[in-house]
Amino acid sequence: MTRWVRFEDDGEERFGSLSGAEIVVHAGSMFEAPQPTDLRRRLDAVRLLPPCQPSKIIALWNNFRQLAAKLSVPEPEEPLYLLKAASCVAASGAVISRPPSYSERVAYEGELGIVIGRACSNASEEEAAAAIFGYTCVNDLTASDIIQRDKTFAQWARAKSFDGFGPFGPVIATDLDVRGLTVRTEVNGVERQNYPLDDMIFPPARLVSALSRDMTLLPGDLICCGTSLGVGTLKDEASTVSVTIEGIGTLSNTFVQ
Numbered sequence: 001m002t003r004w005v006r007f008e009d010d011g012e013e014r015f016g017s018l019s020g021a022e023i024v025v026h027a028g029s030m031f032e033a034p035q036p037t038d039l040r041r042r043l044d045a046v047r048l049l050p051p052c053q054p055s056k057i058i059a060l061w062n063n064f065r066q067l068a069a070k071l072s073v074p075e076p077e078e079p080l081y082l083l084k085a086a087s088c089v090a091a092s093g094a095v096i097s098r099p100p101s102y103s104e105r106v107a108y109e110g111e112l113g114i115v116i117g118r119a120c121s122n123a124s125e126e127e128a129a130a131a132i133f134g135y136t137c138v139n140d141l142t143a144s145d146i147i148q149r150d151k152t153f154a155q156w157a158r159a160k161s162f163d164g165f166g167p168f169g170p171v172i173a174t175d176l177d178v179r180g181l182t183v184r185t186e187v188n189g190v191e192r193q194n195y196p197l198d199d200m201i202f203p204p205a206r207l208v209s210a211l212s213r214d215m216t217l218l219p220g221d222l223i224c225c226g227t228s229l230g231v232g233t234l235k236d237e238a239s240t241v242s243v244t245i246e247g248i249g250t251l252s253n254t255f256v257q
Contacts, residue, residue, distance in 0.1 A: 001247060003171040004030055004134070007046040018043065018171065030172075031117045031133055031219040050089045051136060051172045052115055054222040057084040058211060059140055059160060063226030064199050070229060079202050079210050082156040084140075084224075088166035092251045096141070096164035104145035106234050106255065109227040110185030110193045110243035113138040114204050115172050120217040128208035131217065134174035135204075137243040137251035138224045139185075141165040144233070164253075168222060173248045178204065185230065186242045193230030197245075200225060 003018045015030050016023040016039075023046065025039035030052065061080040062068055068075050090096055098106065117133025146159040160166075178197050185193035197203075202210065207225065211217060234241070234255050242252040 001173055001175045003173050003249070004051060005043075005169075005171050006030075006049040006051050007041070008049060009041055009046050013049065014041075016041070029219075048091050048093060048170055050091045050167075051169045052220040052222070054086055054089070054115075054220050055218050056215075057086060057088070057166055057222045057224065058082075059084050059224040060202070060207070060226035063201050063207075064195065064228035065201060066195065066199055067228045068201070075201050079207055081211070082160065084157065084166050085161035088161045088163060090164045090167040090253060092167065092170035092253065094164065094167060094253055096167065096253055096255045098255070098257050099143070099162040102143050102146065102162070104143070107142045107144045107231055108185065108187065108192070108234060108239075108241045108255075109140040109142060109231050110183050110241075111138040111140050111227050112136075112178060112183060112197055112225045112245060113168050114208065114223040114225060116208070116217045116221040116223070117219055119219065120208065120212045123209050123212040125205045125209045128212060129205040131212075132204060132208060133219070134172040135176050135178060135245070135248060136168050136172050136222075137170075137183075137245050137248050138166075138168045138222070139241055139243050139251060139253060140224050140227065141167070141255070167251060167253045169251050170249055176247045178245075181246050183228070184244045186244075187232070187234065188236060188240055192232055193228065195228035195230065197225075199228060
């Protein structure tokens with residue numbers, strides 16, 4: 001397994017793979033035959049960036065059986081999803097401020113993220129599996145009260161696209177088998193979510209295949225796999241939300257009211 005990061009180094013954006021407490025700097029493209037260099041950087045001496053730059057962010061709704069059962073909604077026959085603005089991304093460690101135009105509830109949603117590694121269109125499940133570059137942690141922040149504010153139009157994209165509402169990272173883990181893994185979310189050190197990825201209605205290869213029939217997926221695109229039980233509202237003046245998945249690590253961000 002390789003864990004990839006993007007980072008800022010003396011004002012320059014670089015990428016590389018983690019080796020203990022060091023980053024092995026690579027040249028070329030993360031998604032196409034990256035080449036290791038002789039450069040090494042200490043992880044604690046650089047500023048991490050979001051691990052890739054997605055052209056689009058696809059976020060799933062109702063993709064876990066336990067949550068569907070709790071909400072008394074049927075399991076969907078095809079993926080239900082929305083698009084988040086690419087400008088909402090934030091790196092692990094970033095402080096996220098409440099949007100000045102919104103004063104109501106903000107919810108956290110700890111999720112698995114799929115990162116696409118090659119262009120993918122009308123793909124079979126086998127082709128879709130090959131197009132998955134790796135996995136990351138996501139906190140799909142949501143301005144909950146905006147969604148149904150206008151009774152004639154559900155505002156999902158707006159509710160999820162404020163600046164900073166798409167933190168993901170800290171790494172992209174390749175060659176990771178997510179079967180048997182769990183997503184664990186803590187808010188100010190208290191566990192709020194702990195759910196199995198095996199409960200997904202549309203697991204990664206099937207999900208990527210289905211989405212690729214709707215739109216071409218490009219290298220770096222991010223698919224947020226949806227969340228399960230334990231979603232809640234951030235109530236404190238400053239709330240630190242940590243999303244942990246074994247093999248990937250912990251995404252941690254502080255939301256300031």
